[in-house]
Amino acid sequence: MAEVKVLGSWASPYSASVEIALKLKGVEYEFIQEDLSNKSPLLLKYNPVHKKVPVLLHNGNLLPESLVILEYIDEVFPGTPILPKDPYQRALARFWAKFFDDKFSPAARKVRYTKGEEQEKAKEEVRELLKVVDNELKKKKFLGGETIGLADIAGNFVALWVGVLAEVLGVELGMTEQKFPNLCRWMEDFLNCNVIKETFPPRDKLVAHYNKRFKSAAASASE
Known part of the structure:
Protein backbone atom coordinates (compact mmCIF):
# COMPACT_ATOMS: atom_id res chain seq x y z
CA MET A 1 0.00 0.00 0.00
CA ALA A 2 1.20 3.50 -0.82
CA GLU A 3 2.55 5.42 2.14
CA VAL A 4 0.73 8.73 2.54
CA LYS A 5 1.36 11.35 5.20
CA VAL A 6 -0.04 14.84 5.67
CA LEU A 7 1.80 17.56 7.57
CA GLY A 8 -0.96 19.87 8.70
CA SER A 9 -2.82 21.65 11.45
CA TRP A 10 -6.20 20.65 12.84
CA ALA A 11 -7.29 24.31 12.74
CA SER A 12 -6.28 24.92 9.12
CA PRO A 13 -8.92 24.81 6.36
CA TYR A 14 -6.13 24.13 3.88
CA SER A 15 -5.05 21.04 5.78
CA ALA A 16 -8.70 20.02 5.99
CA SER A 17 -9.04 20.28 2.21
CA VAL A 18 -6.30 17.68 1.71
CA GLU A 19 -7.85 15.36 4.28
CA ILE A 20 -11.26 15.68 2.61
CA ALA A 21 -9.78 14.74 -0.77
CA LEU A 22 -7.98 11.71 0.65
CA LYS A 23 -11.11 10.54 2.47
CA LEU A 24 -13.23 10.96 -0.66
CA LYS A 25 -10.74 8.73 -2.45
CA GLY A 26 -10.67 6.22 0.40
CA VAL A 27 -6.92 6.67 0.92
CA GLU A 28 -5.44 5.77 4.30
CA TYR A 29 -2.97 8.34 5.60
CA GLU A 30 -1.06 9.48 8.66
CA PHE A 31 -1.74 13.02 9.88
CA ILE A 32 1.27 14.77 11.43
CA GLN A 33 0.13 17.69 13.58
CA GLU A 34 2.23 20.84 13.20
CA ASP A 35 2.55 23.63 15.75
CA LEU A 36 2.45 26.67 13.46
CA SER A 37 3.82 28.93 16.19
CA ASN A 38 6.87 26.68 16.45
CA LYS A 39 7.32 25.05 13.04
CA SER A 40 9.11 21.74 13.05
CA PRO A 41 12.38 21.07 11.22
CA LEU A 42 10.40 18.54 9.17
CA LEU A 43 8.00 21.21 7.85
CA LEU A 44 10.80 23.67 7.14
CA LYS A 45 12.67 20.92 5.30
CA TYR A 46 9.69 19.76 3.23
CA ASN A 47 8.28 23.21 2.43
CA PRO A 48 11.27 25.58 2.52
CA VAL A 49 9.67 28.06 0.10
CA HIS A 50 6.38 28.88 1.88
CA LYS A 51 6.99 27.19 5.26
CA LYS A 52 3.25 26.46 5.47
CA VAL A 53 0.90 23.50 5.85
CA PRO A 54 -0.28 21.33 4.29
CA VAL A 55 2.48 19.19 2.83
CA LEU A 56 1.71 15.80 1.30
CA LEU A 57 4.22 12.96 1.46
CA HIS A 58 3.52 10.07 -0.90
CA ASN A 59 5.99 7.20 -1.31
CA GLY A 60 8.87 9.46 -0.36
CA ASN A 61 7.84 12.31 -2.67
CA LEU A 62 6.68 15.57 -1.12
CA LEU A 63 4.28 18.19 -2.38
CA PRO A 64 3.27 21.55 -0.80
CA GLU A 65 0.33 23.91 -1.51
CA SER A 66 -3.23 22.65 -1.08
CA LEU A 67 -4.58 23.24 -4.62
CA VAL A 68 -1.58 21.50 -6.16
CA ILE A 69 -2.01 18.62 -3.72
CA LEU A 70 -5.74 18.27 -4.49
CA GLU A 71 -5.12 17.87 -8.21
CA TYR A 72 -2.30 15.40 -7.53
CA ILE A 73 -4.56 13.30 -5.30
CA ASP A 74 -7.23 13.24 -8.00
CA GLU A 75 -4.78 12.12 -10.68
CA VAL A 76 -2.90 9.52 -8.62
CA PHE A 77 -5.61 7.76 -6.64
CA PRO A 78 -8.68 5.94 -7.99
CA GLY A 79 -12.12 6.38 -6.49
CA THR A 80 -14.45 9.36 -6.25
CA PRO A 81 -13.35 12.00 -8.81
CA ILE A 82 -12.60 15.47 -7.49
CA LEU A 83 -12.36 17.07 -10.92
CA PRO A 84 -14.87 16.37 -13.72
CA LYS A 85 -13.73 14.57 -16.88
CA ASP A 86 -15.17 17.15 -19.26
Missing part, protein backbone atom coordinates in the same frame (compact mmCIF):
# COMPACT_ATOMS: atom_id res chain seq x y z
CA PRO A 87 -12.39 19.68 -20.15
CA TYR A 88 -14.70 22.70 -19.89
CA GLN A 89 -16.09 21.63 -16.52
CA ARG A 90 -12.55 20.93 -15.30
CA ALA A 91 -11.53 24.44 -16.32
CA LEU A 92 -14.53 25.90 -14.47
CA ALA A 93 -13.67 23.92 -11.34
CA ARG A 94 -10.12 25.28 -11.46
CA PHE A 95 -11.47 28.80 -11.98
CA TRP A 96 -13.59 28.65 -8.82
CA ALA A 97 -10.80 27.06 -6.82
CA LYS A 98 -8.52 29.93 -7.85
CA PHE A 99 -11.32 32.39 -7.04
CA PHE A 100 -11.29 31.26 -3.41
CA ASP A 101 -7.50 31.22 -3.28
CA ASP A 102 -6.80 34.49 -5.10
CA LYS A 103 -9.86 36.60 -4.27
CA PHE A 104 -11.71 35.35 -1.21
CA SER A 105 -8.83 34.40 1.06
CA PRO A 106 -7.02 37.77 0.71
CA ALA A 107 -10.28 39.67 1.32
CA ALA A 108 -11.00 37.64 4.46
CA ARG A 109 -7.45 38.26 5.71
CA LYS A 110 -7.96 42.00 5.28
CA VAL A 111 -11.04 41.82 7.51
CA ARG A 112 -8.97 39.98 10.08
CA TYR A 113 -5.92 42.25 10.08
CA THR A 114 -7.40 45.73 9.60
CA LYS A 115 -9.46 48.14 11.66
CA GLY A 116 -11.82 51.06 11.15
CA GLU A 117 -12.53 52.31 7.64
CA GLU A 118 -10.12 49.86 6.04
CA GLN A 119 -11.87 46.94 7.71
CA GLU A 120 -15.28 48.24 6.61
CA LYS A 121 -14.07 48.24 3.00
CA ALA A 122 -12.73 44.72 3.43
CA LYS A 123 -16.05 43.55 4.88
CA GLU A 124 -17.92 44.98 1.90
CA GLU A 125 -15.48 43.23 -0.43
CA VAL A 126 -16.19 39.92 1.31
CA ARG A 127 -19.94 40.49 1.02
CA GLU A 128 -19.62 41.16 -2.71
CA LEU A 129 -17.64 37.95 -3.14
CA LEU A 130 -20.26 36.04 -1.16
CA LYS A 131 -22.86 37.37 -3.61
CA VAL A 132 -20.83 35.99 -6.50
CA VAL A 133 -20.73 32.52 -4.92
CA ASP A 134 -24.42 32.69 -3.99
CA ASN A 135 -25.32 33.49 -7.60
CA GLU A 136 -23.19 30.60 -8.91
CA LEU A 137 -25.06 28.19 -6.62
CA LYS A 138 -28.54 29.13 -7.88
CA LYS A 139 -28.89 26.01 -10.00
CA LYS A 140 -26.34 23.75 -8.33
CA LYS A 141 -26.28 21.67 -5.17
CA PHE A 142 -22.50 22.05 -4.98
CA LEU A 143 -20.05 24.11 -6.96
CA GLY A 144 -18.94 20.80 -8.46
CA GLY A 145 -22.52 19.92 -9.48
CA GLU A 146 -24.40 17.19 -7.65
CA THR A 147 -21.36 16.07 -5.68
CA ILE A 148 -18.52 17.78 -3.81
CA GLY A 149 -15.68 18.73 -6.15
CA LEU A 150 -12.47 20.72 -6.28
CA ALA A 151 -14.15 24.13 -5.94
CA ASP A 152 -16.21 23.08 -2.91
CA ILE A 153 -13.13 21.65 -1.21
CA ALA A 154 -11.09 24.77 -2.01
CA GLY A 155 -13.85 26.96 -0.57
CA ASN A 156 -14.38 24.84 2.54
CA PHE A 157 -13.33 27.71 4.84
CA VAL A 158 -16.47 29.62 3.84
CA ALA A 159 -18.62 26.90 5.38
CA LEU A 160 -17.01 27.11 8.84
CA TRP A 161 -13.96 29.33 9.28
CA VAL A 162 -15.44 32.59 7.96
CA GLY A 163 -18.30 32.49 10.48
CA VAL A 164 -15.96 31.53 13.31
CA LEU A 165 -13.54 34.37 12.58
CA ALA A 166 -16.40 36.85 12.23
CA GLU A 167 -17.67 35.79 15.68
CA VAL A 168 -14.25 36.00 17.30
CA LEU A 169 -13.46 39.36 15.72
CA GLY A 170 -16.92 40.72 16.48
CA VAL A 171 -17.63 41.71 12.86
CA GLU A 172 -20.91 41.35 10.99
CA LEU A 173 -20.76 39.91 7.48
CA GLY A 174 -24.50 39.37 7.10
CA MET A 175 -24.24 35.69 6.13
CA THR A 176 -27.97 35.05 6.51
CA GLU A 177 -30.44 32.95 4.52
CA GLN A 178 -32.28 36.13 3.56
CA LYS A 179 -29.22 37.70 1.95
CA PHE A 180 -27.44 34.57 0.71
CA PRO A 181 -30.05 31.78 0.39
CA ASN A 182 -28.10 29.60 -2.04
CA LEU A 183 -24.84 29.95 -0.15
CA CYS A 184 -26.48 29.09 3.17
CA ARG A 185 -28.14 26.05 1.61
CA TRP A 186 -24.75 24.97 0.21
CA MET A 187 -23.14 25.42 3.63
CA GLU A 188 -25.77 23.21 5.26
CA ASP A 189 -25.45 20.50 2.61
CA PHE A 190 -21.66 20.66 2.75
CA LEU A 191 -21.43 20.50 6.54
CA ASN A 192 -23.88 17.59 6.65
CA CYS A 193 -21.73 15.41 4.39
CA ASN A 194 -20.19 12.54 6.38
CA VAL A 195 -16.67 13.17 5.11
CA ILE A 196 -16.90 16.81 6.21
CA LYS A 197 -18.25 15.87 9.64
CA GLU A 198 -15.34 13.45 10.05
CA THR A 199 -12.77 16.06 9.05
CA PHE A 200 -13.82 19.47 10.36
CA PRO A 201 -12.99 20.39 13.96
CA PRO A 202 -15.86 21.17 16.35
CA ARG A 203 -16.94 24.78 15.96
CA ASP A 204 -16.60 25.59 19.67
CA LYS A 205 -13.05 24.22 19.67
CA LEU A 206 -12.18 26.43 16.70
CA VAL A 207 -13.72 29.50 18.38
CA ALA A 208 -11.71 28.85 21.56
CA HIS A 209 -8.53 28.37 19.50
CA TYR A 210 -8.87 31.69 17.68
CA ASN A 211 -9.96 33.56 20.79
CA LYS A 212 -6.79 32.41 22.54
CA ARG A 213 -4.66 33.16 19.48
CA PHE A 214 -6.00 36.69 19.01
CA LYS A 215 -5.73 37.54 22.71
CA SER A 216 -2.14 36.35 22.71
CA ALA A 217 -1.37 38.45 19.62
CA ALA A 218 -3.02 41.51 21.17
CA ALA A 219 -1.05 41.07 24.38
CA SER A 220 2.23 40.79 22.45
CA ALA A 221 1.43 43.89 20.42
CA SER A 222 0.78 45.94 23.57
CA GLU A 223 4.06 45.00 25.25
Whole structure:
Protein backbone atom coordinates (compact mmCIF):
# COMPACT_ATOMS: atom_id res chain seq x y z
CA MET A 1 0.00 0.00 0.00
CA ALA A 2 1.20 3.50 -0.82
CA GLU A 3 2.55 5.42 2.14
CA VAL A 4 0.73 8.73 2.54
CA LYS A 5 1.36 11.35 5.20
CA VAL A 6 -0.04 14.84 5.67
CA LEU A 7 1.80 17.56 7.57
CA GLY A 8 -0.96 19.87 8.70
CA SER A 9 -2.82 21.65 11.45
CA TRP A 10 -6.20 20.65 12.84
CA ALA A 11 -7.29 24.31 12.74
CA SER A 12 -6.28 24.92 9.12
CA PRO A 13 -8.92 24.81 6.36
CA TYR A 14 -6.13 24.13 3.88
CA SER A 15 -5.05 21.04 5.78
CA ALA A 16 -8.70 20.02 5.99
CA SER A 17 -9.04 20.28 2.21
CA VAL A 18 -6.30 17.68 1.71
CA GLU A 19 -7.85 15.36 4.28
CA ILE A 20 -11.26 15.68 2.61
CA ALA A 21 -9.78 14.74 -0.77
CA LEU A 22 -7.98 11.71 0.65
CA LYS A 23 -11.11 10.54 2.47
CA LEU A 24 -13.23 10.96 -0.66
CA LYS A 25 -10.74 8.73 -2.45
CA GLY A 26 -10.67 6.22 0.40
CA VAL A 27 -6.92 6.67 0.92
CA GLU A 28 -5.44 5.77 4.30
CA TYR A 29 -2.97 8.34 5.60
CA GLU A 30 -1.06 9.48 8.66
CA PHE A 31 -1.74 13.02 9.88
CA ILE A 32 1.27 14.77 11.43
CA GLN A 33 0.13 17.69 13.58
CA GLU A 34 2.23 20.84 13.20
CA ASP A 35 2.55 23.63 15.75
CA LEU A 36 2.45 26.67 13.46
CA SER A 37 3.82 28.93 16.19
CA ASN A 38 6.87 26.68 16.45
CA LYS A 39 7.32 25.05 13.04
CA SER A 40 9.11 21.74 13.05
CA PRO A 41 12.38 21.07 11.22
CA LEU A 42 10.40 18.54 9.17
CA LEU A 43 8.00 21.21 7.85
CA LEU A 44 10.80 23.67 7.14
CA LYS A 45 12.67 20.92 5.30
CA TYR A 46 9.69 19.76 3.23
CA ASN A 47 8.28 23.21 2.43
CA PRO A 48 11.27 25.58 2.52
CA VAL A 49 9.67 28.06 0.10
CA HIS A 50 6.38 28.88 1.88
CA LYS A 51 6.99 27.19 5.26
CA LYS A 52 3.25 26.46 5.47
CA VAL A 53 0.90 23.50 5.85
CA PRO A 54 -0.28 21.33 4.29
CA VAL A 55 2.48 19.19 2.83
CA LEU A 56 1.71 15.80 1.30
CA LEU A 57 4.22 12.96 1.46
CA HIS A 58 3.52 10.07 -0.90
CA ASN A 59 5.99 7.20 -1.31
CA GLY A 60 8.87 9.46 -0.36
CA ASN A 61 7.84 12.31 -2.67
CA LEU A 62 6.68 15.57 -1.12
CA LEU A 63 4.28 18.19 -2.38
CA PRO A 64 3.27 21.55 -0.80
CA GLU A 65 0.33 23.91 -1.51
CA SER A 66 -3.23 22.65 -1.08
CA LEU A 67 -4.58 23.24 -4.62
CA VAL A 68 -1.58 21.50 -6.16
CA ILE A 69 -2.01 18.62 -3.72
CA LEU A 70 -5.74 18.27 -4.49
CA GLU A 71 -5.12 17.87 -8.21
CA TYR A 72 -2.30 15.40 -7.53
CA ILE A 73 -4.56 13.30 -5.30
CA ASP A 74 -7.23 13.24 -8.00
CA GLU A 75 -4.78 12.12 -10.68
CA VAL A 76 -2.90 9.52 -8.62
CA PHE A 77 -5.61 7.76 -6.64
CA PRO A 78 -8.68 5.94 -7.99
CA GLY A 79 -12.12 6.38 -6.49
CA THR A 80 -14.45 9.36 -6.25
CA PRO A 81 -13.35 12.00 -8.81
CA ILE A 82 -12.60 15.47 -7.49
CA LEU A 83 -12.36 17.07 -10.92
CA PRO A 84 -14.87 16.37 -13.72
CA LYS A 85 -13.73 14.57 -16.88
CA ASP A 86 -15.17 17.15 -19.26
CA PRO A 87 -12.39 19.68 -20.15
CA TYR A 88 -14.70 22.70 -19.89
CA GLN A 89 -16.09 21.63 -16.52
CA ARG A 90 -12.55 20.93 -15.30
CA ALA A 91 -11.53 24.44 -16.32
CA LEU A 92 -14.53 25.90 -14.47
CA ALA A 93 -13.67 23.92 -11.34
CA ARG A 94 -10.12 25.28 -11.46
CA PHE A 95 -11.47 28.80 -11.98
CA TRP A 96 -13.59 28.65 -8.82
CA ALA A 97 -10.80 27.06 -6.82
CA LYS A 98 -8.52 29.93 -7.85
CA PHE A 99 -11.32 32.39 -7.04
CA PHE A 100 -11.29 31.26 -3.41
CA ASP A 101 -7.50 31.22 -3.28
CA ASP A 102 -6.80 34.49 -5.10
CA LYS A 103 -9.86 36.60 -4.27
CA PHE A 104 -11.71 35.35 -1.21
CA SER A 105 -8.83 34.40 1.06
CA PRO A 106 -7.02 37.77 0.71
CA ALA A 107 -10.28 39.67 1.32
CA ALA A 108 -11.00 37.64 4.46
CA ARG A 109 -7.45 38.26 5.71
CA LYS A 110 -7.96 42.00 5.28
CA VAL A 111 -11.04 41.82 7.51
CA ARG A 112 -8.97 39.98 10.08
CA TYR A 113 -5.92 42.25 10.08
CA THR A 114 -7.40 45.73 9.60
CA LYS A 115 -9.46 48.14 11.66
CA GLY A 116 -11.82 51.06 11.15
CA GLU A 117 -12.53 52.31 7.64
CA GLU A 118 -10.12 49.86 6.04
CA GLN A 119 -11.87 46.94 7.71
CA GLU A 120 -15.28 48.24 6.61
CA LYS A 121 -14.07 48.24 3.00
CA ALA A 122 -12.73 44.72 3.43
CA LYS A 123 -16.05 43.55 4.88
CA GLU A 124 -17.92 44.98 1.90
CA GLU A 125 -15.48 43.23 -0.43
CA VAL A 126 -16.19 39.92 1.31
CA ARG A 127 -19.94 40.49 1.02
CA GLU A 128 -19.62 41.16 -2.71
CA LEU A 129 -17.64 37.95 -3.14
CA LEU A 130 -20.26 36.04 -1.16
CA LYS A 131 -22.86 37.37 -3.61
CA VAL A 132 -20.83 35.99 -6.50
CA VAL A 133 -20.73 32.52 -4.92
CA ASP A 134 -24.42 32.69 -3.99
CA ASN A 135 -25.32 33.49 -7.60
CA GLU A 136 -23.19 30.60 -8.91
CA LEU A 137 -25.06 28.19 -6.62
CA LYS A 138 -28.54 29.13 -7.88
CA LYS A 139 -28.89 26.01 -10.00
CA LYS A 140 -26.34 23.75 -8.33
CA LYS A 141 -26.28 21.67 -5.17
CA PHE A 142 -22.50 22.05 -4.98
CA LEU A 143 -20.05 24.11 -6.96
CA GLY A 144 -18.94 20.80 -8.46
CA GLY A 145 -22.52 19.92 -9.48
CA GLU A 146 -24.40 17.19 -7.65
CA THR A 147 -21.36 16.07 -5.68
CA ILE A 148 -18.52 17.78 -3.81
CA GLY A 149 -15.68 18.73 -6.15
CA LEU A 150 -12.47 20.72 -6.28
CA ALA A 151 -14.15 24.13 -5.94
CA ASP A 152 -16.21 23.08 -2.91
CA ILE A 153 -13.13 21.65 -1.21
CA ALA A 154 -11.09 24.77 -2.01
CA GLY A 155 -13.85 26.96 -0.57
CA ASN A 156 -14.38 24.84 2.54
CA PHE A 157 -13.33 27.71 4.84
CA VAL A 158 -16.47 29.62 3.84
CA ALA A 159 -18.62 26.90 5.38
CA LEU A 160 -17.01 27.11 8.84
CA TRP A 161 -13.96 29.33 9.28
CA VAL A 162 -15.44 32.59 7.96
CA GLY A 163 -18.30 32.49 10.48
CA VAL A 164 -15.96 31.53 13.31
CA LEU A 165 -13.54 34.37 12.58
CA ALA A 166 -16.40 36.85 12.23
CA GLU A 167 -17.67 35.79 15.68
CA VAL A 168 -14.25 36.00 17.30
CA LEU A 169 -13.46 39.36 15.72
CA GLY A 170 -16.92 40.72 16.48
CA VAL A 171 -17.63 41.71 12.86
CA GLU A 172 -20.91 41.35 10.99
CA LEU A 173 -20.76 39.91 7.48
CA GLY A 174 -24.50 39.37 7.10
CA MET A 175 -24.24 35.69 6.13
CA THR A 176 -27.97 35.05 6.51
CA GLU A 177 -30.44 32.95 4.52
CA GLN A 178 -32.28 36.13 3.56
CA LYS A 179 -29.22 37.70 1.95
CA PHE A 180 -27.44 34.57 0.71
CA PRO A 181 -30.05 31.78 0.39
CA ASN A 182 -28.10 29.60 -2.04
CA LEU A 183 -24.84 29.95 -0.15
CA CYS A 184 -26.48 29.09 3.17
CA ARG A 185 -28.14 26.05 1.61
CA TRP A 186 -24.75 24.97 0.21
CA MET A 187 -23.14 25.42 3.63
CA GLU A 188 -25.77 23.21 5.26
CA ASP A 189 -25.45 20.50 2.61
CA PHE A 190 -21.66 20.66 2.75
CA LEU A 191 -21.43 20.50 6.54
CA ASN A 192 -23.88 17.59 6.65
CA CYS A 193 -21.73 15.41 4.39
CA ASN A 194 -20.19 12.54 6.38
CA VAL A 195 -16.67 13.17 5.11
CA ILE A 196 -16.90 16.81 6.21
CA LYS A 197 -18.25 15.87 9.64
CA GLU A 198 -15.34 13.45 10.05
CA THR A 199 -12.77 16.06 9.05
CA PHE A 200 -13.82 19.47 10.36
CA PRO A 201 -12.99 20.39 13.96
CA PRO A 202 -15.86 21.17 16.35
CA ARG A 203 -16.94 24.78 15.96
CA ASP A 204 -16.60 25.59 19.67
CA LYS A 205 -13.05 24.22 19.67
CA LEU A 206 -12.18 26.43 16.70
CA VAL A 207 -13.72 29.50 18.38
CA ALA A 208 -11.71 28.85 21.56
CA HIS A 209 -8.53 28.37 19.50
CA TYR A 210 -8.87 31.69 17.68
CA ASN A 211 -9.96 33.56 20.79
CA LYS A 212 -6.79 32.41 22.54
CA ARG A 213 -4.66 33.16 19.48
CA PHE A 214 -6.00 36.69 19.01
CA LYS A 215 -5.73 37.54 22.71
CA SER A 216 -2.14 36.35 22.71
CA ALA A 217 -1.37 38.45 19.62
CA ALA A 218 -3.02 41.51 21.17
CA ALA A 219 -1.05 41.07 24.38
CA SER A 220 2.23 40.79 22.45
CA ALA A 221 1.43 43.89 20.42
CA SER A 222 0.78 45.94 23.57
CA GLU A 223 4.06 45.00 25.25
